[in-house]
Amino acid sequence: MGTTWSLRFDNPLLIPLDAVRASAEAALDRVIAQMSTWESDSDLSRFNRAAAGSRHALAPEFGKVLACALQWAAASDGAIDPTIGALVALWGFGAHANASPLPPSPAELAAARSHVGWQRIAFESDTNSILQPGGVWLDLSGIAKGFAVDQVAAELQILGLGDFLVEVGGELRGVGRRPGGQPWQVQIDAAPGVATRIALSDMAVATSGDRWHLRQHEGRSWSHTLDPRCGEPPGHALTAVTVLHRQCMHADALATVLTVLGPDKGLTFAQHHGIAALFVGREGAGHRALASEAWTAQVA
Structure with missing residues (x-):
C-alpha cells in the first residue's frame, strides 16, 4: 500500500509478540490482496x-469499502470518487508516482476525466458486484488505509487484546486505554506551528492535507488530493482536515471529502x-483553524 504501519498495546495476557504481529499482518494482507493499487495481482488491479x-x-471486505466510498460520493456530489485512478496516475501520485513537477496538459486531463465517474461501475449490493464499463481504474487510497486500521483492530480484539x-x-484508532488507565493520546500536526493533542478513547482519527507529497511549478502548489469533479487539485487555501469517527474507514473517507470541498463548503x-x-x-503569513460543532463537543 506504499506506506507503513505501527502498533502500541498493553498485553496483560502475555500473548506472544509473534502472534500479535501475525494477527495484524494477516488483516493487512487481506486488504492488500483485495484493494492495493501497488500490487498487480490484487483484486482491484x-x-x-x-x-x-x-x-x-x-470479496466482502472490498464490497464494504466500496459501498462506503459510494455512500459519501453520493452525499458529496462526487467529492470522493473510487474511480479516480486514471487521474491519480496522470498526476503521478500513489503507485504511479513520478518525479515530474509538471501538471498535465488540458488534453491529457480531458482524456483521463473521461474514465472517471462513480455511477459508471453500477455497484449491485445484492450480488456485491460491479461493472467494468471499459477503461475505469479504481483507486481506494482515500479510504482503504482507514479500513485496514479497522481490520487490524478487529483481529487484535479477536486475539484477546483490549487496549491498543x-x-x-x-490514520489511527485507539481501543481501550494506555497502561495506567489514561486514554491513548495523539498529537495532530496539521500545519507548521498548529498542533492539537486529542484523546482517542475507542475512536479513530484521519488527516488529509497538502503537507504530504507536495509539488510546485511556476508558483502553483498541489498535493496528492485531487478533486474528481474537475480532475485537478483543489484550489482553496485549506492546508489540512482532521476527522474523528468511530470507524477509521469513515474518518479516512470523510477527511478526503472535506479536503476537496474546502473550508466553507466542507x-x-x-x-x-x-x-x-x-x-x-x-491565512496571511500564518494559519487559521476552524472546528465543526461535533469536533468541539468531542475534543473539549
Missing part, C-alpha cells in the same frame, strides 16, 4: 485491467452530517 462489459463479484493504538499511514457539509472535523487553512 485485475478489475482495472478487465474487459469492457464484464461484471465482477467482490493501531496506525496505518498516519464545514457546512460537516455540520449537516454531524461530522467531527478540524479545518486548518492558510
